[in-house]
Amino acid sequence: MVVDSGRAGQGVARPPAPTLEEVAARAGVSRSTASRAINGGLRVSPEALASVEAAVADLGYSPNRAARSLVTKRTDSIALVVPEPDERVLSDPFFAGTLNGLSSALADTDIQVVLVIARPGENERSVRYLRNGHVDGAILVSHHRDDALERAMLQARVPTVFVGRPLSGADDVQYVDTDNVEGGRLATQHLLDRGCRRVATIAGPLDMSAGIDRLTGWRTAVTAAGLAADAVVHGDFTIASGAEAARQLITEFPDVDGVFIASDLMAAGAINVLTELGRDIPGDIAVVGYDNLGVAASTTPPLTTVVQPVVAMARAAGARLLDLLADGDSLPGEPLIFAPELVIRASA
Amino acid sequence: MVVDSGRAGQGVARPPAPTLEEVAARAGVSRSTASRAINGGLRVSPEALASVEAAVADLGYSPNRAARSLVTKRTDSIALVVPEPDERVLSDPFFAGTLNGLSSALADTDIQVVLVIARPGENERSVRYLRNGHVDGAILVSHHRDDALERAMLQARVPTVFVGRPLSGADDVQYVDTDNVEGGRLATQHLLDRGCRRVATIAGPLDMSAGIDRLTGWRTAVTAAGLAADAVVHGDFTIASGAEAARQLITEFPDVDGVFIASDLMAAGAINVLTELGRDIPGDIAVVGYDNLGVAASTTPPLTTVVQPVVAMARAAGARLLDLLADGDSLPGEPLIFAPELVIRASA
């Protein structure tokens, strides 16, 4: 006679989760009535509803998502797809903000967020996972480069909303972004307004829309002011690259008196180098960053920067995805663009 | 006659994912054989295996997790539980590192990570979700306070590994941590070694084990040196609180010549204030931080700090959870403790 059964490899067996059947039994109704009571309570008598709800509470019942998903064809989960797991992406506060906004958009939903970290090599696996109905939709942080993932997602017909304009640039792509061109222009104009005559930029990588657009904004402003738009150095949005770029900048363009740096992280690195090289900020060189992440307030001197409302963007992306999931036929994919805003601190 | 069917609210209908049935048909075998071929290929003839694999590749098949989960009682997903969604937690690079390490631990598994962000009020929902078999296990970033979640998880019998020692302090809790007492001691000893005679600390909150332990480490070192352990000010690990605490510190203990600050973020805020108040670092006051997150290298002056190997910790936590899932009967929950390490930069 078997006594010690159910040791399924978990140290101690946990009691099986209650099923709809048990709820129904306890409530004295049939499975179907219980099911209806749980899913909206339509076509259920008040008494039945009440007793089912009581049973649910008593038993601590929550529907088995697998079983439900099997029949409804929905998973009630969406993917947050993040390309490349290296320190760069994840430790970027941009990502944290995204998570924050997304989670708040989903707050009063029962939708779960599945984190899909797409490693360079194994995009295939990720794509297959995403396309085969394992999630209802996806948010893709396209903050970083135009990899195969973007294209794959689009043709997989999985409802997807990008945070940050994707470079693949299909026409009906859903995305949320800020106006990075305008942001870059704003920042640069501020430098010009305060009297800078030799304005450089430490630009982001050209395989990201944010990098491209902010550079364009800088060029627009500099050109409009009748100045030469030649003092350009590139970084990759990290602190280290900002430091390196600053060094290069000072070597190649020693007469620079103002610089627009395409991310706060790069600006933090650059400020250190500039200070080290004996340049006074903003006395000798005025500096404007981009993002308004935490680091901007803690540099010495504090960084004048352009706000990128990451949290709001992600929240909007989440909301848009929910719309898509509810009725995909409506909106023709008008992108949602947030306005950038200048925050003036001591560095410029 | 229905022509335009299957418009289930997705703009354009996507083709249904291929099923095992179809794979079997195309491979010329039965469902069972196809299933065995896919799950390990045991008890399958080489020919059958080959043709099934071919069919899988052709069709781009991937098993329906819901269906599988329904019968296996496993979900092949684990939860990453993060208390409180506010900026503080998510934008903390600590969290990013956790994600990074965890994802690398799961890299060659088919296990998905479900993000469970437990909002203050709705712990109930989270707990119910977690306990009812929706995930096979959980990683709980207990970095922040001892909330109900911790206890609930433990008694829910869901295999759980904490990152950072939980305060609930049951005996058989699985957790991964660094030796924060030793870390605090190391940092403080460094200040003493370089000649500081009035050593203060900006401690973390006392409702987190990291806050408590680092303070203990500081106290140990200061006391061992025969000095007074009375110069204590508290922050909550954020930049802003560090700035505030520094101000308070200078007011109450104007003769301080060295300070151990329990997080790099707080240290960044404090350094700004100290500099502002005209104190030279490290000339007037030497500063040591904790974490060795990105910000430590970018402060002015660069911050001497204690390394907390977050990524390695999270990776270890993931590995431990995997072990637990495989055979929970073995290890009696020996915590995994990483050794802290001092990184010397210019601030001390």
Next chain:
DNA sequence: TTGTAGGCGTTATCAC
């Protein structure tokens, strides 16, 4: 309003 009767896609248990 309620209950009965499939069936969703997969794995597990058997005979073969």
Next chain:
DNA sequence: GTGATAACGCCTACAA
């Protein structure tokens, strides 16, 4: 080694 067949827990016509 292989293939029927029975669950798994839920939703949803359909009939009552």
